[in-house]
Amino acid sequence: MDTDLLSLDPRTVYKLLCAVAVPRPTAWVTTLGEDGTVNAAPYSFFNIFGERPALVVLGLQHREDGTPKDTTRNITRTGEFVVNIVTPELKDIMVETAAAYPPERGEPEAVGLDVAPSSQVAPPRLAAAPAALECRKLTSLSFSAQRDLLIGEAVALHTRDGLLDPETMRIEWEGQFPLARLFGDRYARLVEIEPAPIPAPKPL
Numbered sequence: 001m002d003t004d005l006l007s008l009d010p011r012t013v014y015k016l017l018c019a020v021a022v023p024r025p026t027a028w029v030t031t032l033g034e035d036g037t038v039n040a041a042p043y044s045f046f047n048i049f050g051e052r053p054a055l056v057v058l059g060l061q062h063r064e065d066g067t068p069k070d071t072t073r074n075i076t077r078t079g080e081f082v083v084n085i086v087t088p089e090l091k092d093i094m095v096e097t098a099a100a101y102p103p104e105r106g107e108p109e110a111v112g113l114d115v116a117p118s119s120q121v122a123p124p125r126l127a128a129a130p131a132a133l134e135c136r137k138l139t140s141l142s143f144s145a146q147r148d149l150l151i152g153e154a155v156a157l158h159t160r161d162g163l164l165d166p167e168t169m170r171i172e173w174e175g176q177f178p179l180a181r182l183f184g185d186r187y188a189r190l191v192e193i194e195p196a197p198i199p200a201p202k203p204l
Contacts, residue, residue: 023180
């Protein structure tokens, strides 16, 4: 079956794309409001795209009337944000921060999340997150009244004690891998991990 995506309404395209591009990581983004309020919001249009610069890309959706949400507005003003990595035990409280709180009421305060200082940017990280990428905005692209593509550079990485091996510079998740986003309200745990080394070319 072939489906012409250009003939469909945006909501249907969104549903189809999210259902086939799975799993996706979730960025739990913290930013600072103009009055110092800490905003936290989850985004599943997120990934990393390089190492020098260390590119972090977020797909930021606006409200239905086209006005930017708190995360977009805060990053536009300050140029800084933190991507907190979500693990399964944080799923429920992360979902709570997706509620539509007004800008003057920060999600961490509303749901009881502790924050901790970042090392190189002003927005704090979420203390419960096992890893956090401190980022600065490089550029953004606007494709419609509903969607911006934000490109930032990760300038610092915070990890909880024991997660990063300083000798090998390897992250040791020890089975507690980040939460995978599927579609709609569905999430998944990564439980079956298999190595697949790249082979040498086959001889002629």
